[in-house]
Amino acid sequence: MTQQADSQAPIFHAFAGHVAAALDALVAAGQLPDGLNRGAVTVESPRDPSHGDLATNAAMVLAKPAGTNPRALATLLVAELEKLEQVKSAEIAGPGFINLRLSDAAWLGELALIGAQGGDYGRSGVGAGTTVNVEYVSANPTGPMHMGHCRGAVVGDALASLLEWAGHKVIREYYVNDAGAQVQVLARSAHVRYREALGHTVGEIPEGLYPGDYLVPVGQALAEEFGDKYVEAPEAEWLALFRVRAVAKMMDMIRDDLALLGIEHDLFSSEAELQAAGKPEEAEAWLRSVGLVYDGELEAPKGKLPDDWEPVALPLFRSTKFGDDQDRPIKKSDGTWTYFGADLAYHYQKAQSADALVDIWGADHAGTVKRIKAAVAAMTGRDGAAKPFEVKLVQMVQLLRDGEPVKMSKRSGNFVTLREVVEEVGKEVVRFTMLTRKPEAQMDFDFAKVVEASKDNPVFYLQYAHARICSTLRKGAAEGFAPSAQGLELLGEEELALVRVGAQFPRLVEAAAAAREPHRIAFFLADLAAAFHAYWNVGNDRPDKRFIVSENGTLTGARLFLASQIGQIIRNGLAILGVTAVEEM
Template identity: 75%
Template sequence: MPAPDTLYAQFTAKISAALTALEKEGHLPPGTPHANVSVEPPRDPSHGDLATNAAMVLAKPAKTNPRALAELIVGKLADDPLITSTEIAGPGFINLRLARQVWLGELEAIAARGTDYGRSTMGHGRSVNVEYVSANPTGPMHMGHCRGAVVGDALASLLEFGGHEVTREYYVNDAGAQVQTLARSAHLRYREALGEDIGEIPEGFYPGPYLIPVGKALAEEFGDTYQGAPESEWLDLFRTRAVAAMMEMIRGDLALLGIRHDVFASEAELQAAGKPEEAEKWLRQHDLVYDGELEKPKGKTPEDWEAVELPLFRSTRFGDDQDRPIKKSDGSWTYFGADLAYHMQKAESSDELIDIWGADHAGTVKRIKAAVEALSEGKGEPVPFDVKLVQMVQLLRGGEPVKMSKRSGNFITIADMVEEVGKDVVRFTMLTRKPEAQMDFDFAKVVEASKDNPVFYVQYAHARIHSTLRKAKAEEGVEPSGDNLGLLGEDEIALIREAAQFPRMVESAAQAREPHRIAFYLYDLAGAFHAYWNAGNDDPQKRIIVAQNAELTAARLFLSCQIGQVLRNGLSVLGVEAVEEL
């Protein structure tokens, strides 16, 4: 439902009341549902302020044609003083033009609701688990993780603002070969800290200098106890210590972006608790796992290939192209098998699951969706599960590719980026394109002071508002006031119309699970404000601060304040600070 006390809530209620009245008169069947009735701006602004599809979607149950039903609905709205005109368009859409006081009332609503303007109850408190980042704990966060981290975090905030209960989760892949390699790499740095010349880091190990302090900490804790000890004595211990150190580093890197997680779920703990076995048992009981042989590889068969019987998940039953093994031939769990159990665990405590993955994982979407659908059937109905794929970001500097990092030696870290351009620039920029679209991040362009830089353009609008407020108080002694809003003209009403879109934009973005829509909207709102401000350059009477007219100035300052409030609310959803000066 629309955010309470906002324009769209008011007129949705008016349309609903008109439909209820028609039910009482027998024009509609009793109890006709209104769920598919929408109230939104028409595609062409020249057609009016609002449009409703009520006659289109309810004509069939009314057993009449849409235009005839539209005539009846328009008749119920004819005496409303807030509607200045109605028009039936095309096959039965109803366009409405609203009185000035509607828009002025919305301006007051923004002021009254403040930081809650745009907040919605549409989520009805449904619990949503959003898993994002989930990078292997083998080193610092780098640019390969950044975009998904920002998209996931902004989506979590958007869903909260839309009325959902959100759990932000990070899945720690601390079981398997990569963390064993991490432990061996940490052992090398441990020996180095003890004074041993370890030479070149062997191929396949993690060479980054970020493991040097880990080695020193291990040396301080254990001395030379494990320097010459067999691997079996220290591997698990060093794995645990190294993973803990890497997760501390990762949390710090994410904090630089303003990102926090509520839950860090451990793959190792999941396996130790027997969750994959539980999942396999349940799936076998429901004929979703069977013992069978994998299909031969497509194309030329490798010489060493041989048929092996493995436990296979019936993912073809759910649209996958082949059944998938949940265990390897040595009895260990496949990544899919462990991931399957992990999602089963999440589905037990959430109404909906959302994963943010890199686009390189596109091939596994079908099978994991199939698994979640199967495993969540025990709740009575499948738990909705969505996977958002995020494309990689190409780093540029003045149009030239950037490859090296001062911290890692072979990649750009998140810390590098934030240090150079700032958290807000990184976050907002990552949301200026759809996540499934390719993106270039040019260090030179993202700090440009130009309209072509969305981060600057939106921030500048907010800073310009505060600069105008300071100037009005210092030079004219005038502060914002809503006492004479009737003095505002059509240019101001047009700006209010743009600001009034925010509540419905929050809802549509939350429903689509697309936080970038908020960034797009903020750019448009900033553009509308800049155009309004710039009009005063050619006509002094269109300036926000009008000499010798304190009442009009106060009203325009009040309007500017509310535009600033909407900008702040939208930026807050994206995790970006609204600066007051640039």
């Protein structure tokens, strides 16, 4: 059956349809065998823009299975593609790539499509409704959010939004680590503040407890609820109770902090509840039944052994069977679960409601990636094919002020809180800045530079492009001009160059979603802003290239239409990143 291009599809998608239709035509003519796997066929921009507007590798990937050579197949395809009105020329490059140069009408049609689709331009159905669980932040519930959590929070939230734009259903999940030693320390720290709230002198916070002032209101709430009941009571009587109350208060604080960044999760999963429900025991029983957990001794540490080291038999998961360096314990010598032991049960639990899993972790967790990937492969493979699972590592952020490290926060005790940063520079600046570098790259966040009004500041440069567009549209309206799709044929090469950049957006959304890399959207927006500013600067030197040419209303309407659609793409891209475009600066 011949596949036709969708006339309402963005240009790269439309030409993917045209290439498919050309291949169908060759099949129908007996020049190409039917049933070839076309999954690797792509339509994208040539690496060198001078080679044309679009390129396809169809001949390269299909020639061998078709029993022919790439240039021969490319010759047949070129003959078909040259029949399209939108194609000015089709040329064979190298061993068999095909470069296409499109007519001006093709790009003007894309500009009109952007106007027609508006806020939906760039949305895709490629995800086909499949569900992806994105777990991000998952900070220990022992204090407020700090800037060490911020980057992963933004990356995870932007990725979730990006996946939705690409047609996936998304579950945004936060795993609450409320079953480990750190929450016992939190409970003891809260007890100190509880005694303080009741008028007892506590002096310096004891070593090993959390010293931050953020626990003062927690202590006050405990004092109001329990009076002096637990002031002198043995720890066993209040530890579990204070842990539950303190964790709940910390999670309220964390949710409030995340809300400052516009981040909300769909699901909060408790490690304590997971263990109380016996999920790790269930996981161990199944893994033992299939020979993936056994009782054995850990390898001795490398180098000189500690004086107190002795071999201990522990339940070990056969993670080496899945590519890990060594088998890993799922329980400690005291019988409690290791973090890994609880984590494998948690991942299996969340895989029950998702088709794929993505975890956003700090780079300091890099050493545990292999083992958890092994566990997920084992646990989800019990139901058939193992579910796709990826871990995205995010490097820490170094806070600077005019190039100097920022002093720590009194409120937190030993770190700068997210709230302090957002309140100083704003949500939009924080979110966009966190995506201006690949997450695996180190990042400096300089308070002075992120608010600097210069071309070197990507946040300012992009927002300035959008503000310029809005200002131009307001100025045009004041002079009686409005954006109009009438007269688009009057747009010239400089204007069409802007359209070509903007038209990359729908394809980029799909590629970025597939790679789980939301920073690609920020990079694209930077390129689009640069292209817009470059055109604006042409108008500074040549009045005939300005958006508003008072003596030519039709041309002015067309250029204002162009400006409004570039603004629309900027807003769409920023919406994915969770950033609001500004209208004036």
